[in-house]
Amino acid sequence: MSEFHGSARSGPDPRPSRTPLPPKRATALRQLLAELRGPEVPAKALDARALAALAANPGCRRRAILDGAGVDKVALAGALGAPSAFGQSQFALTRGNAFEARVKADGGAELLRLAHAVLDPGAEPPGEAARPDLSAIGPEGRTARTALALREAAGAPGTWTLLDHPMLALDVAGSPAFLEPDAVVVHPDGGWTVVEIKSFPMLDGAADPAKVGAAARQAAVYVLALEELAARLDPAPQVRHEILLVCPKDFSNLPTASAVDVRKQRSVTARQLTRLTGIQDIADALPEGTCFDPDLPADRLTAAVDSVPAAYAPECLAACELAFHCRERSRAAGAVTTLGRPVRAELGGLATVEDVLSAARGETGDPDDPAVAALRRAAALRAEALAEAARPELPGARSAQEVARCR
Numbered sequence: 001m002s003e004f005h006g007s008a009r010s011g012p013d014p015r016p017s018r019t020p021l022p023p024k025r026a027t028a029l030r031q032l033l034a035e036l037r038g039p040e041v042p043a044k045a046l047d048a049r050a051l052a053a054l055a056a057n058p059g060c061r062r063r064a065i066l067d068g069a070g071v072d073k074v075a076l077a078g079a080l081g082a083p084s085a086f087g088q089s090q091f092a093l094t095r096g097n098a099f100e101a102r103v104k105a106d107g108g109a110e111l112l113r114l115a116h117a118v119l120d121p122g123a124e125p126p127g128e129a130a131r132p133d134l135s136a137i138g139p140e141g142r143t144a145r146t147a148l149a150l151r152e153a154a155g156a157p158g159t160w161t162l163l164d165h166p167m168l169a170l171d172v173a174g175s176p177a178f179l180e181p182d183a184v185v186v187h188p189d190g191g192w193t194v195v196e197i198k199s200f201p202m203l204d205g206a207a208d209p210a211k212v213g214a215a216a217r218q219a220a221v222y223v224l225a226l227e228e229l230a231a232r233l234d235p236a237p238q239v240r241h242e243i244l245l246v247c248p249k250d251f252s253n254l255p256t257a258s259a260v261d262v263r264k265q266r267s268v269t270a271r272q273l274t275r276l277t278g279i280q281d282i283a284d285a286l287p288e289g290t291c292f293d294p295d296l297p298a299d300r301l302t303a304a305v306d307s308v309p310a311a312y313a314p315e316c317l318a319a320c321e322l323a324f325h326c327r328e329r330s331r332a333a334g335a336v337t338t339l340g341r342p343v344r345a346e347l348g349g350l351a352t353v354e355d356v357l358s359a360a361r362g363e364t365g366d367p368d369d370p371a372v373a374a375l376r377r378a379a380a381l382r383a384e385a386l387a388e389a390a391r392p393e394l395p396g397a398r399s400a401q402e403v404a405r406c407r
Helices: 026-038 048-056 060-070 073-079 091-102 105-119 138-154 209-230 263-275 279-284 298-306 315-317 323-332 341-346 353-360 368-391 400-406
Strands: 161-164 166-170 173-177 184-187 192-197 244-249 255-261
Touching: 026 060, 026 279, 048 060, 048 166, 048 173, 048 209, 048 255, 048 263, 060 073, 060 279, 073 105, 073 298, 091 105, 091 192, 091 255, 105 161, 105 184, 105 192, 105 244, 105 255, 138 161, 138 166, 138 400, 166 341, 173 353, 184 279, 209 244, 209 255, 244 400, 315 323
Parallel strands: 192 244
Antiparallel strands: 161 184, 166 173, 184 192, 244 255
C-alpha cells in the first residue's frame, strides 16, 4: 500500500504524473503516535470491543489518543498505581475459544447451517461452501486479502461463502483501526452478514439482554466497516443489519443461534464516531515530549496522562482500563461527572460540586438559570424541613414513634 513520487519530466508542457504523492501527513501522524506510545513499545490493536466503548464516550480525548496510539491501557493503569480488573478472565477466554472451534468445525458446516436456518431459510441449503484463505502479512495485507475475497464472493452469486476471522479496516478520528470479527457469511444473493460467537448461554431461546446488547454494539462496528468496504464495489453488495449471534444452547455446549437487529446500535455508533475529535488535533495540543510508555517514572507518566482531558463517568468502570485513575482525578477536582451523565446534564454550566453548592446557597450563579433556580428551591425546601424537624414539640403532642407504636 505504499505510494511513491513520480519522476519529473523536462519540457515546456510536462505531462502530469498519475502517481499520487506520499501521504506525508499520515506518515507524520504515525510517527508521532509511535513516539507517544514509546519508541520500543509495540502498538496494541484497537479491537471492536474497545471501539464500541470509545464510541460510547466520544468526548473523552484521553481514551481517543491512547487508543489511537495503540497504548496498552492495562499496563498503563498498573504503572499509574490504579490497576483495573476490567476485561475477561482467562477461563472465559479459554471456554470461548473452545466453543468457537466447535462451531467452526468441519469447514464451518454447523455455522452455515445455522445461518441458513435463522437468516436465509428460502435460499439453497449450504453444501460445498467456499472458504477462502485470508492469510497475509500484517494487518494491511490481511485487510486487502479480505477485501479481495469478499469481492470475489460478491461476483459469484448462488453460492455460500464463509470468511473465518476476516480483517476489516475502519477510519477512527483520522487513524485506521483494524477489526477482526469472528466470521462473515456471504449469502447466495451476495449479501454479507456478521457472525458473533459468544460463550454465554441462550436459555429457552433467549440470552442475557445486557450481554446481547454488548454483542450488538460490538457487531455494529463490524457492520460499519463492511459498509465502507461495500461502498467501494460496483454494484455495492448488501450488508445485512441482522447479525447472527451464536451461543451455547441452554446448559449444553451445543450451538444455537438467533438473529439480532443492530440498526439502532449501528446508527448510534456511526453518529458517535463522527463526533470524535481528530487524533491529529489532540496530538498537536499535547506538550512537547509527552510519552505514555509504562516504563517511565511515575511522576512523568502521571503528568503525561493528566495533560489529556478526560470525560469520566461511572459507566467507564465497565468499559475502560483507566477508569479508576480517571475517577480518582475526577473526585479530586470535584467534578459533577462523578455523579453520572444524567446529573451532569441537569446541572448545565455548573461543572464542579463546589459550584453547585455555591449556587444553592445563593452565593453565585444567575437566578434566571433554571438549574440555579432549581438548586436554590431545593436548598430552601431542605432548610425548611430541617427547621421543622428541630422545632420543639407542642404540649400534649405525641412523637412520631409513639404514634407508630399505637398503630
